[in-house]
Amino acid sequence: MNFLLDEVARATLRLAEAGVPSPRTDAEELAAFVHGVRRGELHNVADADFDALYWECVARRAAREPLQHITGRAYFRYLELQIGPGVFVPRPETEIMVGWAIDTLRAMDVADPLVVDLGTGSGAIAISIAQEVPRSRVHAVESDPEALIWAKRNIDASVHGDRVTARQADMRTALTELDGRVDLLITNPPYVPTADAAQIPPEVRYHDPAPALWAGRDGLNMIRELERVGRRLLRPSGAMAVEHGDGQGIDIPPLFPEEAGWRDVRNRKDLAHRDRFVVMRRADDWPSGHYERGERT
Structure with missing residues (x-):
């Protein structure tokens, strides 16, 4: 397993333990956000150490802050919307x-x-x-x-x-x-x-x-x-x-x-x-x- 996927797997476990309903999806969305890509493009991201930003985002999601507040975006039909508190x-x-x-x-x-x-x-x-x-x-x-x-x-x-x-x-x-x-x-x-x-x-x-x-x-x-x-x-x-x-x-x-x-x-x-x-x-x-x-x- 490459480093990126390993980190996403660790994040998924942490989110699951926190009771997040869709831990794998959210861990991948956060990784995509940190790397500036869509979730479906993660396979194109070269292996690299995740900086502290990813784990800061994971901690916020584990505290049950909405994913969309962390990434600042939500998808609805064919739209990408700006979302926040x-x-x-x-x-x-x-x-x-x-x-x-x-x-x-x-x-x-x-x-x-x-x-x-x-x-x-x-x-x-x-x-x-x-x-x-x-x-x-x-x-x-x-x-x-x-x-x-x-x-x-x-x-x-x-x-x-x-x-x-x-x-x-x-x-x-x-x-x-x-x-x-x-x-x-x-x-x-x-x-x-x-x-x-x-x-x-x-x-x-x-x-x-x-x-x-x-x-x-x-x-x-x-x-x-x-x-x-x-x-x-x-x-x-x-x-x-x-x-x-x-x-x-x-x-x-x-x-x-x-x-x-x-x-x-x-x-x-x-x-x-x-x-x-x-x-x-x-x-x-x-x-x-x-x-x-x-x-x-």
Whole structure:
């Protein structure tokens, strides 16, 4: 075994002992970061003594600091994003929801689809849609000013960023000027139950921003609010996708009832075949927004 692989193996053991869920992958990602290459290019790196930086990075990861905070980068679909403290780290599960949104937009008979991403965080969802759906216009909303800095940084770095507009606002009240006009609304809202705090991995519990995580004892407080937001923003036949946590799939479809003008409410699964996000449409014959549940204006 060459020296590099031997050091990665030692780092893998150390991370495994610390309880890191993917020790080999993370040890390789850290090695790639130190050498300035992608993980798949490590075999091209010549044998050389790792300097102290590698083991400093391994120690930080063993202390359960997120890998993305150490390397400063996260991968999402076809994007490499800048990531650090103060912003939610995008997850692979969310890529499946974004794929559904992209397919849905491509199937729409709309020349310039209007999209809203509520709780944009790093901007991963908004930028992916702008990149993969030509002529789409995406409004990215984030309430946390620190997270918004990261979103704007990633938007500015993207060649498709000119079609993404980011603003600081409460997702429950934002974008009233778009009421009844939005083709697709997508959101990865806070959905972690405060009752589950003790079971949340330390990378999440201590490093992801609290406003992006917690949503009441059952985790559904914000999603309940978003039903009203969807009714306000979406045009008739407009589509919506809402990510949720494990075990919440059974509770969310009833929050979007037919009598409030919703149709085609379905749970969709993630990479592990678990319910991960709910999709729905506004009924064709219901006007958007300013009415109470089940009452037309």
